[in-house]
Amino acid sequence: MENFFCFLNIAQIVIPVLLLLICAFTRSYINRKRRIFLAEEEAKYLDHIQIVNTKKLPDNLRCVNCVLVTGSVVVANDIVSTFLSSLKGLLGGELKNYTLLCDTARRTVLVRLLAEADSLYADKVYNVRFETAFIHG
Numbered sequence: 268m269e270n271f272f273c274f275l276n277i278a279q280i281v282i283p284v285l286l287l288l289i290c291a292f293t294r295s296y297i298n299r300k301r302r303i304f305l306a307e308e309e310a311k312y313l314d315h316i317q318i319v320n321t322k323k324l325p326d327n328l329r330c331v332n333c334v335l336v337t338g339s340v341v342v343a344n345d346i347v348s349t350f351l352s353s354l355k356g357l358l359g360g361e362l363k364n365y366t367l368l369c370d371t372a373r374r375t376v377l378v379r380l381l382a383e384a385d386s387l388y389a390d391k392v393y394n395v396r397f398e399t400a401f402i403h404g
Contacts, residue, residue, distance in 0.1 A: 312381035338380030342372045
């Protein structure tokens, strides 16, 4: 009977740690695949669409068919990243999980914006701006 309780105590520690490791490896694999996909999509559009972040068109350029293109994304952090970031926050330093999350969101928005511009046969996109917001909930 005592061995059974010892097994329960070990299982209460090992199972959550094992689940945390499985989640971490799965998250890493998915993020790696997502970064590869975004790089391929960016390359596909950036070879024929120029991105400029100036607010005004150059004086010598006249826009004949100007349209507004947008891209948006809402990204949530997973529980593994939140847990690891809270531990890192105690020690101080860069929260690389959040940096990666912001970079992935920015690249996703850019790909969506370029896809919309490509569907409208655009060759340039002017006044590109990125905005972030925190939604607590």
